[in-house]
Amino acid sequence: MNNQRGILAIISGFSGAGKGTVVEEILKTYDKEYCLSISATTRQPRNGEKHGQHYFFLKKEEFEQRIAEDLFLEHARYIEDYYGTPKDFVFDRLEQGISVILEIEMQGALKVKERCPEALLIFVTPPTAEELERRLRGRGTETDEKIASRLARAAEEVSYMDKYDYIVVNETNKVAECAADIHQIINDEKKKAVYCEGLIGELSEGLSVYKKGE
Template identity: 75%
Template sequence: MNDQKGILAVISGFSGAGKGTLVKELLTRHEQEYCLSISATTRIPREGEVDGQHYFFLDKSVFEQRIQEERFLEHACYVDNYYGTPKDFVFNKLSQGISVILEIEMQGALKVKERYPETVLIFVTPPTAEELEARLRGRGTETEEVILSRLSRASEEVTYMDKYDYIVLNENGKVVECAEDIHQIIEAEKRKAVYGGELVEQLTEGLAAYKKGE
């Protein structure tokens, strides 16, 4: 087991920013160092979905009981179903030295940051609004109405960007480089946590006897 705790990192971004692709690349390249948080939900499992792998599937009464017990980092209700991030899963992984990635939207991210200030918020974005539109249209799977709706939502989400600790540009053809940028950010945060906290405390205690006049 790693003696150093992992980092809790939230990755957010506009629809079409490429968050999912980046997270997949990060987990593939550094599979021993990271895991993707598994959400709990009250919705019915879809074909092929496995409990504990894709989601933790819970009855509504159980989910609501866990809300009362404050067992979620954050939770929300969408289309009559609850979704939430279980504390136990996340903190267990962090204690093993594994950094946990949460891929959630902005409001949920800010809730987590408020409750756990040591959380690292990373916002992923294309370099321009025009590139974001081009990616949404390039999917070829959505109607014009849906595309415009996603762009409209992005125009609202952009106001949250300055609340994030880091902004990472996901440029075309540079998925590997962008994933490594995220990795380096988290590695730097690990060093900050160790050398900025534990080591300073240790040295302070060790050097206390050398204060002038003692």
């Protein structure tokens, strides 16, 4: 019987840090312990995308109604479309003892932390700024201007890193080790008393017969 709640682990990182690859490795290696939070959006599905698997695709009116009903942990609007993290999906999994990974940028991460102080903030970074640039250029899919823009954004984001609970270095060609480090951090977090209410309750009930005077 699983008497322990899951952990809400928010993973952020610079563009090019490899956080998406690390998250994929965690989900592949420890598939029974984690699930990836599915975001809701008002944009149209792309080829191959399925409702409830890649995103929850909602009409604008429905999304705005859910905002009014406070059904998102966080939400934002980019150009014409909304994106948000549904509370019910996340909390249902946590109650089942499944840890939920939320891969979002810093602004959204800090918003979730405000609403869920128990959430675990993990920031993934390459070992050096030079390595970050090398990875961005190694993609071979972006112009120098776009790369410069991403590096400029990283230069701004670095000032928020100290707001995270843990910093994990994603060393070159060591994705599995980075995933294992994050898995260990989350497992250690589960040992905190706040996540062991079920176990504490069972022990309290079982030991109640030994109380003096009873």
